[in-house]
Amino acid sequence: MNWDEIFAAATPELYLAFAGLIAVVLGAVLRERFATVSIKAGALILLGACALSLFNIEGGVAFNGLWETDRFTNLAKAVCYFCAGVALLIAEPYLVKERLIRYEYALLVIFASLGMGITLSANDLMTLYLGIETLSLSSYVLAAFNRDSQRSSEAGLKYFVLGALASGLILYGSSLVYGFSGSTNYDAIAQAEFGIGLVFGLVLLITGLAFKVSAAPLHVWTPDVYEGAPTPVVAFFASAPKLASMVVFATILFEAFGNAIDQWQDVILIISGASMLIGAFGALRQTNLKRLFAYSSIGNMGYALIALAAGEDIGGPALLVYMVIYALSQLGIFGVLLSMRRRGGMVEDISELSGLSSTMPWLAVCMTALVFSVAGIPPLGGFFGKLVVFQAGVEAGLWPIVIIGVIASVVSLGYYLRIIMIMWGGDKLAPFENMSGTVGITVSAATILAFPVFTVVIGWMMSLAGGSFSLG
Amino acid sequence: MEVIAFSILSAIVLIAAFCVIAARNPVHSVLFLILAFFTSSGLLVLIGAEFLAMLLIVVYVGAVAVLFLFVVMMLDVDFVELKQGFLNYAPFGGVVALVFFAEIALVASAMGASRPETFDASPNAETNVEAIGQVMYTDYLLLFQISGIVLLIAMIGAIVLTLRHRPGVRRQSVEEQTGRKRADAVELKDVRPGQGI
Amino acid sequence: MTLPDPLILFIVLAPGIAAAIAGLFQRFIGDRVAMLVTTITVGSAGILSLYQLFAYAFGGHHDAHHHFQHVIHLARWIDVGQFHADWAIRVDAMSIVMMAVITSVSGLVHLYSWGYMSEDPHKARFFSYLSLFTFMMLMLVTGDNLIQIFFGWEGVGLASYLLIGFWFHKDSANSASIKAFVTNRVGDFGLALGIMAAFFVFGTVELNPMLEAIKENTFEHVAPIVSFAEAATPRDASIDFLGYGVPVLELIGVLLFIGAMGKSAQFFLHVWLPDAMEGPTPVSALIHAATMVTAGVYLVCLLSPIYEYAPYASGFIALIGAVTALYAATVGMAQNDIKRVIAFSTCSQLGYMFFAAGVGAYQAAMFHLFTHAFFKALLFLGAGSVIHGMHHEQDMRRMGGVAKYMKITYAAMLIGTIAIIGLGIPHTKFGFAGFFSKDAIIETAFAAGISGVSFAQLAFWFGIIAALLTSFYSWRLIYMTFHGPMAESNHHDDAHEDDGHEDDHHAHGGKPHESPLVMLVPLILLSVGAVFAGYFFYDAFVGHHYEEFWSGAIYAAPENHVLHDKYDVAHGGINPGWVFWAPLVVTILGFLIATFTYLFNRGLGKRIADTGGPLHALFANKWYFDEIYQATFVRGTKVLGDFFWKVGDRKIIDGFGPDGLSGLAKWGASRLSAMHTGYLYHYAFVILGAAAVFGAVILINVAGAN
Numbered sequence A: 001m002n003w004d005e006i007f008a009a010a011t012p013e014l015y016l017a018f019a020g021l022i023a024v025v026l027g028a029v030l031r032e033r034f035a036t037v038s039i040k041a042g043a044l045i046l047l048g049a050c051a052l053s054l055f056n057i058e059g060g061v062a063f064n065g066l067w068e069t070d071r072f073t074n075l076a077k078a079v080c081y082f083c084a085g086v087a088l089l090i091a092e093p094y095l096v097k098e099r100l101i102r103y104e105y106a107l108l109v110i111f112a113s114l115g116m117g118i119t120l121s122a123n124d125l126m127t128l129y130l131g132i133e134t135l136s137l138s139s140y141v142l143a144a145f146n147r148d149s150q151r152s153s154e155a156g157l158k159y160f161v162l163g164a165l166a167s168g169l170i171l172y173g174s175s176l177v178y179g180f181s182g183s184t185n186y187d188a189i190a191q192a193e194f195g196i197g198l199v200f201g202l203v204l205l206i207t208g209l210a211f212k213v214s215a216a217p218l219h220v221w222t223p224d225v226y227e228g229a230p231t232p233v234v235a236f237f238a239s240a241p242k243l244a245s246m247v248v249f250a251t252i253l254f255e256a257f258g259n260a261i262d263q264w265q266d267v268i269l270i271i272s273g274a275s276m277l278i279g280a281f282g283a284l285r286q287t288n289l290k291r292l293f294a295y296s297s298i299g300n301m302g303y304a305l306i307a308l309a310a311g312e313d314i315g316g317p318a319l320l321v322y323m324v325i326y327a328l329s330q331l332g333i334f335g336v337l338l339s340m341r342r343r344g345g346m347v348e349d350i351s352e353l354s355g356l357s358s359t360m361p362w363l364a365v366c367m368t369a370l371v372f373s374v375a376g377i378p379p380l381g382g383f384f385g386k387l388v389v390f391q392a393g394v395e396a397g398l399w400p401i402v403i404i405g406v407i408a409s410v411v412s413l414g415y416y417l418r419i420i421m422i423m424w425g426g427d428k429l430a431p432f433e434n435m436s437g438t439v440g441i442t443v444s445a446a447t448i449l450a451f452p453v454f455t456v457v458i459g460w461m462m463s464l465a466g467g468s469f470s471l472g
Numbered sequence B: 001m002e003v004i005a006f007s008i009l010s011a012i013v014l015i016a017a018f019c020v021i022a023a024r025n026p027v028h029s030v031l032f033l034i035l036a037f038f039t040s041s042g043l044l045v046l047i048g049a050e051f052l053a054m055l056l057i058v059v060y061v062g063a064v065a066v067l068f069l070f071v072v073m074m075l076d077v078d079f080v081e082l083k084q085g086f087l088n089y090a091p092f093g094g095v096v097a098l099v100f101f102a103e104i105a106l107v108a109s110a111m112g113a114s115r116p117e118t119f120d121a122s123p124n125a126e127t128n129v130e131a132i133g134q135v136m137y138t139d140y141l142l143l144f145q146i147s148g149i150v151l152l153i154a155m156i157g158a159i160v161l162t163l164r165h166r167p168g169v170r171r172q173s174v175e176e177q178t179g180r181k182r183a184d185a186v187e188l189k190d191v192r193p194g195q196g197i
Numbered sequence C: 001m002t003l004p005d006p007l008i009l010f011i012v013l014a015p016g017i018a019a020a021i022a023g024l025f026q027r028f029i030g031d032r033v034a035m036l037v038t039t040i041t042v043g044s045a046g047i048l049s050l051y052q053l054f055a056y057a058f059g060g061h062h063d064a065h066h067h068f069q070h071v072i073h074l075a076r077w078i079d080v081g082q083f084h085a086d087w088a089i090r091v092d093a094m095s096i097v098m099m100a101v102i103t104s105v106s107g108l109v110h111l112y113s114w115g116y117m118s119e120d121p122h123k124a125r126f127f128s129y130l131s132l133f134t135f136m137m138l139m140l141v142t143g144d145n146l147i148q149i150f151f152g153w154e155g156v157g158l159a160s161y162l163l164i165g166f167w168f169h170k171d172s173a174n175s176a177s178i179k180a181f182v183t184n185r186v187g188d189f190g191l192a193l194g195i196m197a198a199f200f201v202f203g204t205v206e207l208n209p210m211l212e213a214i215k216e217n218t219f220e221h222v223a224p225i226v227s228f229a230e231a232a233t234p235r236d237a238s239i240d241f242l243g244y245g246v247p248v249l250e251l252i253g254v255l256l257f258i259g260a261m262g263k264s265a266q267f268f269l270h271v272w273l274p275d276a277m278e279g280p281t282p283v284s285a286l287i288h289a290a291t292m293v294t295a296g297v298y299l300v301c302l303l304s305p306i307y308e309y310a311p312y313a314s315g316f317i318a319l320i321g322a323v324t325a326l327y328a329a330t331v332g333m334a335q336n337d338i339k340r341v342i343a344f345s346t347c348s349q350l351g352y353m354f355f356a357a358g359v360g361a362y363q364a365a366m367f368h369l370f371t372h373a374f375f376k377a378l379l380f381l382g383a384g385s386v387i388h389g390m391h392h393e394q395d396m397r398r399m400g401g402v403a404k405y406m407k408i409t410y411a412a413m414l415i416g417t418i419a420i421i422g423l424g425i426p427h428t429k430f431g432f433a434g435f436f437s438k439d440a441i442i443e444t445a446f447a448a449g450i451s452g453v454s455f456a457q458l459a460f461w462f463g464i465i466a467a468l469l470t471s472f473y474s475w476r477l478i479y480m481t482f483h484g485p486m487a488e489s490n491h492h493d494d495a496h497e498d499d500g501h502e503d504d505h506h507a508h509g510g511k512p513h514e515s516p517l518v519m520l521v522p523l524i525l526l527s528v529g530a531v532f533a534g535y536f537f538y539d540a541f542v543g544h545h546y547e548e549f550w551s552g553a554i555y556a557a558p559e560n561h562v563l564h565d566k567y568d569v570a571h572g573g574i575n576p577g578w579v580f581w582a583p584l585v586v587t588i589l590g591f592l593i594a595t596f597t598y599l600f601n602r603g604l605g606k607r608i609a610d611t612g613g614p615l616h617a618l619f620a621n622k623w624y625f626d627e628i629y630q631a632t633f634v635r636g637t638k639v640l641g642d643f644f645w646k647v648g649d650r651k652i653i654d655g656f657g658p659d660g661l662s663g664l665a666k667w668g669a670s671r672l673s674a675m676h677t678g679y680l681y682h683y684a685f686v687i688l689g690a691a692a693v694f695g696a697v698i699l700i701n702v703a704g705a706n
Helices: A003-056 A071-097 A103-121 A125-143 A149-180 A184-190 A196-212 A221-227 A230-253 A256-283 A289-309 A312-338 A363-377 A380-395 A399-425 A437-450 A453-462 B002-022 B026-046 B050-074 B084-115 B128-136 B143-164 B175-178 C006-023 C026-058 C095-116 C124-142 C146-164 C172-203 C207-214 C248-263 C272-280 C281-290 C292-302 C303-308 C310-332 C338-358 C362-389 C409-423 C433-451 C455-481 C495-499 C517-541 C544-548 C576-601 C606-612 C614-620 C620-657 C658-673 C680-705
Strands: C070-080 C081-093 C238-241 C246-247
Touching: A003 A071, A003 A103, A003 B143, A071 A103, A071 A256, A071 A312, A071 A437, A103 A125, A103 A230, A103 B050, A103 B143, A125 A230, A125 A256, A125 B143, A149 A196, A149 A221, A184 A230, A184 A256, A184 A380, A196 A230, A196 B050, A196 B084, A196 C680, A221 A230, A221 A289, A221 C248, A230 A289, A230 A312, A230 A437, A256 A289, A256 A399, A256 C658, A289 A312, A289 A380, A289 A399, A289 C207, A289 C272, A312 A363, A312 A437, A312 C362, A363 A399, A363 A437, A363 C026, A363 C146, A363 C238, A380 A399, A380 C124, A380 C238, A380 C362, A380 C495, A399 C658, A437 C248, A453 C544, B002 B026, B026 B050, B050 B128, B084 C246, B084 C680, B175 C124, B175 C172, C006 C026, C006 C070, C006 C081, C006 C095, C026 C081, C026 C124, C026 C517, C070 C146, C081 C095, C095 C281, C095 C362, C095 C517, C095 C544, C124 C146, C124 C248, C124 C281, C124 C292, C146 C172, C146 C248, C146 C272, C146 C281, C172 C207, C172 C238, C172 C248, C207 C246, C207 C303, C238 C248, C238 C292, C246 C248, C248 C292, C248 C303, C272 C281, C272 C338, C281 C292, C281 C338, C281 C362, C292 C303, C292 C362, C303 C310, C303 C338, C303 C658, C310 C455, C338 C433, C362 C409, C362 C517, C409 C433, C409 C517, C409 C576, C433 C455, C433 C517, C433 C576, C455 C576, C517 C544, C576 C606, C606 C614, C614 C620
Parallel strands: none
Antiparallel strands: C070 C081, C238 C246
């Protein structure tokens, strides 16, 4: 056992695992007294993990090739941990007010993040599967965390059953791949002859992973789970795990099946096109904001998949940039949803935003900027995300999908603008209860980040991720 | 000989698995499931993986399937009602299943070329157990540890979703029981005759 | 010579800054400060640039063969590939003349407006627009590339639009401003095409390299975008335009002249100028008489190298100019609105300038532009004074006998009239400004006709007839306005309503009154110009020193020597003696007819008008141009627009575009919602189905690849 290797490659995950286990013990001893502290401690732990993964950004190989990290994955990890930490922080006021505050919440978020770290670092199908299970199991429980609410329980159960099905598909696919290539290691799979058996294993893997990133037509669980699960949990789901799953999706396709891009590209394109169109059309009639943003996230996964289909060299950096911008803006948007609280509880309907511009102008400005960013209106960050993705698509010669993407963007503007119209034009309703500090800071910070502060950041990330990219 | 045994066992596995779905009585379904587990462990024995065969019986038959049986018997699920829509969806389902099977058949036909010549169930070791033990805590330590964490999460999840502290529920408290002293439990009173307390 | 750079910068930029101050901060600084700022700025710019003109013209001789030019580069503007355009101020003879005209007249108009607009509630806005116009016009005349000229060109168009529609609550003012804007768009389209063609041919929009290439007749120092034959030179190269091989200079020349036609209200595109009189009178004086409308003339003279080698384009200019001169004069005879008479007179005088440029006498055109600015501004401001004194009455039929109430105005108007009809004694230095410039034009036209320049003969005869008509309608204006008895139907009853100017609190009685001093001072100053501008500058502009004065700013081909030919045979020219006397004779003839008709037999004119012969009807209705345009272009555009709107846009584009798409989106959304049942087994089925489909796709792919 080479500890130098392990520390170089896996410090953040080791740290997270130990911190999580210590937190379990602390929780068992301190019980309720640990509840409120646990949230802040958990956020601190996750931010520490973020710092560690940036500190060890070069990464390495460890555990006999089961584990491999590099700049690309470490960067993704850092953003994931950061998002998870922030999502944890902004959950606290909600949990307190809804009487859901328990230390297990922080534990589950930590372990889910650990799962993301494992999947991102996986260089072997077995590691990948276990990482996915670590993430998924925590997620199922989180979705059902409000166990007294029927909707939350239903969401958790649906997520669990369908997630198990998807995990089954991944397992089945992995075993086929193992059977036909003789190994579960990515590098060994890449060496193997690409026969029909490997192809079918890959199809099942893609199906399972597409479920995890909630791309169409495997998106079916997303709206129900988003609607049913507690809002801070959805804020978490929408940011970090999406980013992690998408990057993992890319890693496995690029590293293990990079030679077979001609075979899987069409499937990814179908998934991407379907996601964009379903995301655009599905959200048009939604009135529940969480459900609406579920469809929005489905559509956004479609755009990210364009970059995936463009291949490693062209699409890789674009994918990362797009997903990072997306994840950060999602935190802001769900921060706004978290602050939609009136006497008597949370409200989620789009009509509740009516007249927000006059009752809470700053919140309305933030929401407008964030929604415009997600919609891809220049000069906001989301525009640059879409731009790099479309550029990657064009560079790879995938014209049809880019055209579908543009059409879907136009259609999706329909519901984004509806939100804004209601906020700025509707009748004045009573203002929401005061936002808590962390939520306010998060929303404001996400809004600021949505502005082209990103152009600088994008260039930095691109160079870090090894892509060559210049605006314009 | 092996081929005959394999054919019989795998035929039983398939029939049993089909019966799990087809049986009207849920208890029968679980019993068929147990049959399927048994026969698959037989298949494992056939390739020399006797340790895995034992594990399958101990864990799945002994624990999981029995748990299923309890749950099925305790919950009053009307399976007949659940199956009502079956015929409506049969055509769609049939088509999808057909496509799926066709694809698997295609894959299976491609098998021939890349089939490994020899299979060693216990590489570098006398027995199955030894072979697993050699790699479990060395090469695959990481996977083993992650599995542990997955189980921990499952436990935490179960507790989060089900454990409730209801006030007013009397529980046995061992320390309280053993820590009792005579003085706490017995009180001496002078009782006057004919008056009561 | 020229002023130091900072002062030139002040002349050009200060009006823009003043406009910004007056326009943007009018709420804070108030009307009076805004008026002060703009008037003082433009006034001092006027004094400076007049000084510059005198210093340049009389301050020493310039080299006739060396192009005198001083360019101040301000900033880079556009720099895209081969396309460069800078902000620059070009100071040469052309721009010195124009700067003097613009800023001095503008300064006087600013001053005049203190009185004329005294009752208007939006004074700051008015002065801001005036200064904005001045700035834009200066940008136009100092640009050293076609793009900056275009910028100024559009800028003055904007200012003109804003000022014509200054009284925006009047429907007629609104529609007049729109008419001016739209008509100018037609011309500007030609101008834009011309600039593009120039860029296409020479690979640059900067004046110097382009004009040098033409003068030296080589493409060596420019980089054409189109590829010409190896030996092609600018003068004989041709390109395909609308399917015909057209000589490049002819093409550029005609296209640019179309732009000039729009801005300078030449025949076919003149329709907006009479309507532009809806604007306040100072605006008419500044923009629609002295400066903006002469931009076309300026452009043609500035690009003289192009027109020197584009005989057909020049012929076209001469023809259009001559026709305009005659046409506008005929219409001017039959108008009753005092401002419209002067407007048509402007149109006619612009025609003179254009045919002068068309026959090659660019210097004469510029000279007439220069003198005309003074006496036409004087006429307009005088008319404004009358209108002001008559409480916004513009119909000459309701005037009469005003002379005894407004003596100074009457004197100024007389001077202006004598100047415009060009009274003076040939072969001597005795004459008003118009005499020098207009006779120079007529003489050069005849000389060019002898030399065989196309349309020069026609231009000469049209010019002579127009001179007769000019004299007639100018005196008609004087007699109808200032002489005879006051018309009975006084103005305070009906005319007031449609006039619409906000002077309801006007408490004066019906008697006309002399205007205040701020309005009279500009009249007096302009009168000085109208009398002496020709006398002082004749030698410099078109006389013996013209080559030294222009110093290469105007180019004449070696074979073009009209300015030498215009003298009579005795003085080295080629003109017969009678040519010099013909203008004087017709002018006096026109004067006599007008005197007979409108002074001694007052009412005769009215009777002729009432009899309404076909000729009078034709003139009074401006040859029915408005009606013809209404019936063809306006109606036609409407029909076409209706077609594109109702069929093209509503049915096809909307039907398959927004409406169709939104319908599709709604339908798709409802289908998707319906598909989302919420049943777990539906979802599971979808997942497995997707896996099956993906498998099929990828397997077919693999099979196809093998």
